[in-house]
Amino acid sequence: MDQELSEGQARFAGYVATLGRGPGKSRALTREEARDAFSLVLSDAVHPAQLGAFLMLLRYRGEDPDEITGLVEAARASVAGAGEHAVGRVDLDWPSYGAGRTRGAPWFLLSALAVSQAGFRVLMHGTNAFSGAISVGDALAGLGQAVSTDAAGVGDALDRRGFAYWPVDCFAPGVDRLLDMRRLFGLRSPVNTVARLLDPGNAAASVDGVFHPAYIALHLGVAERLQRRSLLVIKGGGGEAERPATKATAAHVWRHDTGRSELLLPALASPSEPRGADTVAGLVRVWRGEDEQHAAVQTVIGTITLALLALEPGIEAAAADRRAGEIWSARRPI
CATH class of the missing domain: 1.20.970.10 (Transferase, Pyrimidine Nucleoside Phosphorylase; Chain C)
Structure with a gap:
């Protein structure tokens, strides 16, 4: 040189x-x-x-x-155009960067939409560029919803329906370009962790999923150093914040006032029960109540529980499960 x-x-x-x-x-x-x-x-x-x-x-x-x-x-x-001053209040930050081979349809998206209908403002962000499964953007299109491409659109979506999805390439293109370098390396880089922890809306609480258990302590440690208000992390399917219905799940929580804690959440469905079709049409049918596949519905309800545990300090897991079922039952047509 x-x-x-x-x-x-x-x-x-x-x-x-x-x-x-x-x-x-x-x-x-x-x-x-x-x-x-x-x-x-x-x-x-x-x-x-x-x-x-x-x-x-x-x-x-x-x-x-x-x-x-x-x-x-x-x-x-x-990040330009992010933060509460730009998009309004955000109650729950929901990163979605899963790329694992075990990831199916984004059932967690139905959970986030139900939580938003319960009165919480939910900002989901991410990319599923390295996943062979259904992307959040495609699932939203099937449900008749659009993604938000700028802060004004995010704020408007949060005001109108309590939910917005903001692709990372729209608010952090530099981070997105670094994520895309996975194609050159054949490996993920630490930028994947950074993206999950961006919290572009300065939310009051966050739910996060990781693919490897070793990353749980890392995410909690970063939240502690940044003095985030509340973060719940699980080992989720494909690295998403989605509670698997057919097995017990450990939920790890950081709160700025009480520190770290761990909750063991029970399985909600039998492994032998049908999960539901991992397709956009399958997601839409479950939301509309046209398909009551037990494992799929329990995955959605169990993931609503994760959101409630992050959002509401002091709520017990059993009470959160009950309320999650009520929130799901009360969902409205989109």
Whole structure:
């Protein structure tokens, strides 16, 4: 490389070196270093080779809570038109970035819509670009709903129906481009974790799903460092915040006033019960009450429970399950 490094590239080289010096010499970045490094990335101030090395070194070393917190802070600072001042009050943040092979239809979307009809303002955001299953956008289209492409549209959707879906490429295109680098690497990068924790509406509470249990403590640790008000995390199908109806689920919670806790939620359906068609038409039939496949309905109701546990401090799991059933029964046509 004959050309002289720019100021940003020279500064960023130090961060790559810190991560990659080798056994006994390398270390994780501090929160402040990670924030500065990712700010350089998102402002296109680094060389493409530096970026690839940076992302894969972060992955290889393992994701560190301080490091991820700094990355999230930089990503949030780069988001234009987000926050409560731009979209209005958000009660529940619902990231959807699942890409696992085990992910079926987005039954959790029906849960989020039912929660919004119960009077809560729900902002779902994400991308399902790396999933072979039905995307949230396609499922919404089948239900006659549109995605929101800017802050004004999000605010309007929240005001009119209490629910909005905001694709990440519309509010954080830089983050979306980094997510898309998975095609080059053949591997996810820590940006996947960052995206889940973006909380573009500064919500009062969040529900989140992870694919690997090891990420649960990481997500809670970042929420703690950022002093998020409430975050509930589960190991969900395909990495989504969706409670599997046929097995017990551990729900891990962070609250700024009480710290961390864990709840064991029971199975709601037998593994032998039919789940329901993993198609857009199947989702629509379940919402309309035209198909009462028990496992599918219990998945939706159980996921409503997750939202209530995140939203309402002090509510017990059994009471949340009962109320979730009432919310589902009271849903209205879209």
